[in-house]
Amino acid sequence: MDQKLYIEIINNSLPTDLNEIPILKYDIFFDQIMAFLKDEVKHCVAYYGVESAGKLKLYCCIADDNNNSIKVFAHVINKDKPVLKSLTPVCSQLHIFEREIHENFGVKFEGHPWLKPVRYSHERSDKSQIMDNYPFYEIESEELHEVGVGPIHAGIIEPGHFRFICNGEKVLHLEIQLGYQHRGIEKLFIEKNDALQRCVLSESIAGDTSVGHALAHSQLIESLAGIQVSEALQIERCIALEMERLANHIGDTAALCGDVAYQLGQVVCEALRTTIINTTQFWCGNRFGKGLVRPGGSNYPMSNNIMDEMLRVLDDTDRRYSEVTDLIYSLPSVLGRFDDIGILTRQQALSLGAVGMAARTCGILRDIRKTHPFQYYKNYPVRPVILETGDVLARGMERNLEARESVKIIHELIEIWRQKIKDIKKPVYEYKLKPNSFAISMVEGWRGEICHIAITDNNGNIAHYKVKDPSMHNWLALALAVRNQEISDFPVCNKSFNLSYCGNDL
Amino acid sequence: MFKEIKVLKSHGRQYVKNLRTQPVSALFRGRPVISGDITKDEIKTVSAVCPVMAIDGKSRSIDMGRCVYCKECSFLLPEKIRFTNDYRISSNVREALIIKPGSETPVQLDENRVRKEIRRLFKSALKLRQVSAGGDNSCEMELAATGNVNFDSGRYGIEFVASPRHADGIVITGPVSENMSEALKICYESIPEPRIIILAGTDAISGGIFEGSPALDRRFIEENNIDLYVPGNPVHPLTFINGVMDLLGIK
Numbered sequence: 176m177d178q179k180l181y182i183e184i185i186n187n188s189l190p191t192d193l194n195e196i197p198i199l200k201y202d203i204f205f206d207q208i209m210a211f212l213k214d215e216v217k218h219c220v221a222y223y224g225v226e227s228a229g230k231l232k233l234y235c236c237i238a239d240d241n242n243n244s245i246k247v248f249a250h251v252i253n254k255d256k257p258v259l260k261s262l263t264p265v266c267s268q269l270h271i272f273e274r275e276i277h278e279n280f281g282v283k284f285e286g287h288p289w290l291k292p293v294r295y296s297h298e299r300s301d302k303s304q305i306m307d308n309y310p311f312y313e314i315e316s317e318e319l320h321e322v323g324v325g326p327i328h329a330g331i332i333e334p335g336h337f338r339f340i341c342n343g344e345k346v347l348h349l350e351i352q353l354g355y356q357h358r359g360i361e362k363l364f365i366e367k368n369d370a371l372q373r374c375v376l377s378e379s380i381a382g383d384t385s386v387g388h389a390l391a392h393s394q395l396i397e398s399l400a401g402i403q404v405s406e407a408l409q410i411e412r413c414i415a416l417e418m419e420r421l422a423n424h425i426g427d428t429a430a431l432c433g434d435v436a437y438q439l440g441q442v443v444c445e446a447l448r449t450t451i452i453n454t455t456q457f458w459c460g461n462r463f464g465k466g467l468v469r470p471g472g473s474n475y476p477m478s479n480n481i482m483d484e485m486l487r488v489l490d491d492t493d494r495r496y497s498e499v500t501d502l503i504y505s506l507p508s509v510l511g512r513f514d515d516i517g518i519l520t521r522q523q524a525l526s527l528g529a530v531g532m533a534a535r536t537c538g539i540l541r542d543i544r545k546t547h548p549f550q551y552y553k554n555y556p557v558r559p560v561i562l563e564t565g566d567v568l569a570r571g572m573e574r575n576l577e578a579r580e581s582v583k584i585i586h587e588l589i590e591i592w593r594q595k596i597k598d599i600k601k602p603v604y605e606y607k608l609k610p611n612s613f614a615i616s617m618v619e620g621w622r623g624e625i626c627h628i629a630i631t632d633n634n635g636n637i638a639h640y641k642v643k644d645p646s647m648h649n650w651l652a653l654a655l656a657v658r659n660q661e662i663s664d665f666p667v668c669n670k671s672f673n674l675s676y677c678g679n680d681l
Numbered sequence: 682m683f684k685e686i687k688v689l690k691s692h693g694r695q696y697v698k699n700l701r702t703q704p705v706s707a708l709f710r711g712r713p714v715i716s717g718d719i720t721k722d723e724i725k726t727v728s729a730v731c732p733v734m735a736i737d738g739k740s741r742s743i744d745m746g747r748c749v750y751c752k753e754c755s756f757l758l759p760e761k762i763r764f765t766n767d768y769r770i771s772s773n774v775r776e777a778l779i780i781k782p783g784s785e786t787p788v789q790l791d792e793n794r795v796r797k798e799i800r801r802l803f804k805s806a807l808k809l810r811q812v813s814a815g816g817d818n819s820c821e822m823e824l825a826a827t828g829n830v831n832f833d834s835g836r837y838g839i840e841f842v843a844s845p846r847h848a849d850g851i852v853i854t855g856p857v858s859e860n861m862s863e864a865l866k867i868c869y870e871s872i873p874e875p876r877i878i879i880l881a882g883t884d885a886i887s888g889g890i891f892e893g894s895p896a897l898d899r900r901f902i903e904e905n906n907i908d909l910y911v912p913g914n915p916v917h918p919l920t921f922i923n924g925v926m927d928l929l930g931i932k
Contacts, residue, residue: 295860297896306860326864329843331811331825355861358815359896372732375749375890382819445829446695460708463819466751495691502684677817
């Protein structure tokens with residue numbers, strides 16, 4: 176067979192000509208994707224629809240962790256109200272993507288077990304679907320009861336609705352309804368035809384991952400505009416990303432302690448997170464790194480002064496964080512609440528296509544820094560932290576170990592940075608994007624794999640923009656992890672995943 | 682036991698002694714200052730780059746309720762526009778967030794427009810319910826930080842509570858997504874009267890970068906009286922605490 180079935184892209188590389196992506200008949204498209212996803216080193220990073228000129232084009236991007244490539248498959252639907260055979264029964268990790276395509280374009284996926292709305296997007300094809308009539312799964316029984324939580328939760332967090340079906344105190348089933356945070360981001364990326372607006376937008380996809388999403392966006396623009404950035408800037412971006420990871424991991428350690436009423440751990444870690452985000456503020460004037468990452472250059476190039484302050488804070492934080500986590504993870508009262516709670520099995524994680532920490536705590540090596548390296552990680556091999564047990568304890572320890580690893584990475588990157596020529600330019604806001612192109616950009620944010628994909632038109636304007644936050648893959652993992660757990664363990668399970676609502680809802 | 686003592690010793694004292702005067706890093710992007718001699722042409726240049734139309738050509742002013750604090754205007758014309766690290770930028774008057782050329786004065790609260798019952802009832806204890814309505818989780822994390830060991834707003838009785846029935850007011854973050862608008866309204870109506878509304882962050886105040894998105898429904902904000910505007914992208918915990926202290930008349 177000589178026919179080319181897909182194109183292969185290397186992460187963060189030059190864009191591909193849109194016309195080079197072969198259009199497959201659906202049965203071939205189906206078979207190819209099914210065959211590829213059987214292999215556990217491959218997973219779907221994005222599968223979505225693009226509407227233009229009355230046609231709906233489906234793109235499926237599959238990352239191959241063995242050879243650092245992303246394979247792109249395409250299929251075109253010509254007719255109205257299409258019906259396709261669902262891939263979900265054979266590759267369950269596609270469930271959420273098919274749901275999204277169904278919601279946005281009305282494609283009916285025959286055989287999909289759970290074709291429910293994803294986020295009630297403003298652009299959804301069926302406007303009679305509203306937040307209030309979400310079709311929750313129900314079990315008829317006099318012995319069971321339902322518990323509804325949200326959209327507004329007790330703490331200061333984002334909104335989402337959780338519906339539990341419980342047998343006594345035990346959770347039989349949890350269904351998570353999202354969409355409350357939908358702001359129409361993907362549409363705004365196209366409408367806002369201004370480079371700076373898009374940067375600000377990318378930082379607002381999920382504010383706790385400002386650096387991660389801004390970097391994914393900047394990489395994408397640099398790829399489409401053919402902009403090269405210096406090694407010094409690449410290192411600075413990696414440092415910013417590791418600072419973000421560090422702050423969030425320490426913050427999550429605090430929150431995990433809070434959820435099991437271990438106040439000392441909570442208070443100490445909250446204070447440690449403050450020192451890290453204040454250092455980011457010292458660098459760029461914003462505690463979340465907003466404004467730090469821009470295409471082509473930086474408004475806040477690293478200086479020796481900032482670096483010295485950063486190293487001072489990191490050494491102090493590393494020492495104090497080690498002390499407190501040694502304590503936290505040796506206390507029976509904490510371990511009793513973490514150990515063997517909220518287990519996600521390796522098999523479940525694989526079948527859901529889990530990414531980031533949720534995958535790495537089930538013994539699966541999924542870390543874009545390692546498998547599809549970007550920026551300076553291309554020259555600097557990271558050492559992913561892989562744990563096996565998939566419970567709350569593993570996800571807590573993952574943060575603990577990754578945070579300490581991030582400190583080491585920043586130290587080492589700073590040493591490399593010192594040797595480099597500091598030729599960092601100003602950000603580039605006037606650029607010409609390559610017309611008729613398809614470009615993909617992936618970043619390992621603190622939660623996991625972030626993916627931005629853009630398609631340009633004949634004039635080099637952005638015709639379509641796709642954002643995928645790691646949370647999109649992982650929300651169902653949370654729902655599965657709390658099955659057969661006490662409902663009182665839900666908060667600590669939820670916190671151990673700490674997924675993004677706004678990243679999912681867009 | 683010894684481990685705990687060691688941790689506590691390293692932890693030391695982390696609280697911010699004076700929330701009114703605590704210095705923040707020089708680069709923090711707070712209240713902007715526009716040079717009095719900025720020309721119409723210069724304003725035109727900077728307003729063209731502003732991603733959120735926060736710079737008005739006619740009055741040559743910057744609206745902190747729209748500003749996303751990207752500082753690009755200042756990078757373009759550093760001699761004419763600078764961002765100070767003044768974080769005390771909240772007000773109960775929307776117009777007070779608009780910075781005019783030549784103005785170096787801190788943002789003021791209009792004492793006369795503070796509802797009398799707010800100070801009478803809430804001065805020693807104000808319990809707030811936070812609602813994120815399309816917020817990106819940065820403002821939410823900063824609001825959560827107001828109660829942490831560093832900022833400890835609880836020392837003034839300013840605290841967040843779990844139920845609107847226990848609250849004296851609502852703090853809204855995010856541009857108010859259409860999908861969240863109903864829940865926001867229900868939450869507000871569950872708060873016993875008198876109740877206050879605080880908008881935290883540029884997204885809540887004006888919609889920020891999301892302004893004009895059809896996926897928003899900002900009628901709640903437009904139809905209700907707002908007691909306090911707290912600008913920022915995201916709001917700094919000190920901006921929030923100082924704003925609320927001013928509103929309550931705490932010195």
